[in-house]
Amino acid sequence: MKAVRFIETGRPPEIHDVPVPQPGPGEVLLKVAGAGVCHSDLHILDDMEGFKGPFTLGHENAGWIAALGAGVTGWKEGDAVAVYGPWGCGHCHTCQLSAENYCENHASIPSFGGGLGSDGGMADYMLVPSSRLLVSLGSLDPVSAAPLSDAALTPYHAIKAALPLLTPETTVVVVGIGGLGHMAVQLLRALTPAQLVACDVDDAKLAHARELGVAHTINTRDAQAAADAIRALTGPRGAVLALDLVGAQTTVDLCVGIVGRGSRLSVVGLAGGVVHYAANSPPYGCQVSVPYWGSRTELMEVIAMAQSGHIHVDVETFPMAQAQEVYQRLREGRIRGRGVLVP
Secondary structure, three states: OEEEEEOOOOOOOEEEEOOOOOOOOOOEEEEEEEEEEOHHHHHHHHOOOOOOOOEEOOOOEEEEEEEEOOOOOOOOOOOEEEEOOOOOOOOOHHHHOOOHHHOOOHHHOOOOEEOEEEOOOOEOEEEEOOHHHEEEOOOOOHHHHHHHHOOOHHHHHHHHHHHHHOOOOOEEEEEOOOHHHHHHHHHHHHHOOOEEEEEEOOHHHHHHHHHOOOOEEEEOOOHHHHHHHHHHHHHHHOEEEEEEOOOOHHHHHHHHHHEEEEEEEEEOOOOOOOOOOEOOEOOOOOEEEOOOOOOHHHHHHHHHHHHOOOOOOOEEEEEHHHHHHHHHHHHOOOOOOEEEEEO
């Protein structure tokens, strides 16, 4: 079968022929329907240390069960499933709480998950090491549902932690309306009565946010003008939640400047920004968090929201053979919503 492979840092992905894996005891073979194309892949390809190739890319995956290894129960061939992305040890306290994203033994595990050290879903088939990592999709289309496992789960995890702050008189600012951001604004509209402000440097992405029902959109090319415009909306209280889905220094600094006291700043993006601390900067009472992905039970909740029609992924689908082109489009900001590779 054809697979999109990470070879080594600094080298573009390559398409290779690899054998179809066979499931051993406890394992599940997935026939891949779609694999999301994520900015995290660009970090792996370009500059993120700690990953040794070769392995198949793709950590946002969904499809149909093709074969069950010995001892697997509760599933049958043909079931439509999403793959929970962060693979922990499965035994520690946090893993037992379904929060494998915060596995206590992560430092001793050679792989963070499929597409993140182990073979992922950018191929015809994917081997899932345990059935605990599967979540039923019910009647959802696995192609369009694949990004729910990261593009929706990651912002949902960050938003859920801040929900007690998000009362009707508060303001939430989302920075970066790409794959994660277009899901974040939908999640916020579905879950909270807070005023929502969407920010990006790309007017097309801001237009996308307005299509999704966001009333206030601000272009952040001019950081000072953007901060002034946000403060005009928030008043002296400032933003109660700033969700930075970019994580560049400019976006981190913007968020530090617009959150109020007793607020929450969540930095999700991996673009290298640093939160600098000084007295009252970030403001007193501000909780700074660096959330990572989400739990399996939260993925179940995200899928339930999609099943009920409260959220949907805007996807652009591409054949697997166009992987290099799709990654280049992602670099250039020319993907609307989420790009999905289809075998």
